[in-house]
Amino acid sequence: MLENLLTNNLLDLEQTIAKDLFQSYSYSWEVLPNIHDFIIEYGRNLCKNKYLNPKENVWISKNANVFESAYIEGPTIIEDGVDVRHCAFIRGNAIIGKNCVVGNSTELKNVILFNNVQVPHYNYVGDSILGYKAHMGAGSITSNVKSDKSLVDVVIQKERIKTGLKKFGAIIGDYAEIGCNAVLNPGTIIGRNSNVYPLTMVRGYVKDNSIIKNDGSIIDKF
DSSP states (O other): OGGGGBGGGTOOGGGOTTHHHHTTOSBGGGGGGGHHHHHHHHHTTSOTTTEEEEETTEEEETTOEEOTTOEEOSSEEEOTTOEEOTTOEEOSSEEEOTTOEEEETOEEEEEEEOTTOEEEESOEEEEEEEOTTOEEOTTOEEOOBOTTOOOEEEEETTEEEEEEESBOOEEEOTTOEEOTTOEEOTTEEEOTTOEEOTTOEEOSEEOTTEEEOTTSOEEEOO
């Protein structure tokens, strides 16, 4: 089962500028402590004719739409076609891939959003990675710190994998749909093409092509 957690089984690495960063590690969460340095190195080599550099270590594509009310701290890269809406709060260490939507009052911190991700309404996404075309419904969040502040483990079929991370929210696979007001607890892994019902609390690993219901039961989509 551990092979299900490997990056290539969750994420299409052709859909992010951070492909080389991921390829240095087996598991997606291992990149989280390295996002900061990667952005700074990558950003310094971006074409000045295509990217604005409005403040230190912030690079914004000239083809992105960023509302004046949005707050953006570095290091951050915002790519082509991104829509950053009213009062979005980007706290730094953020890679926002092509054609993503970062919506009203959404907060991002230490994240990689692959291309075409949508976090459009009142979302908190911290210390997390969202795969290609992943979508979080209004009010859904990633909880990135355990209540007892202990290190986060990933649990798959009663086996615990120690991440060594105090802050780790979720890995959301390509095409996954997270329902409105759902909570993904620290260390949650959502497989490709899976759906989480609204108002659902999720922890641990959820395999590809699954539906997670409010009562915690999981059924196959197909």
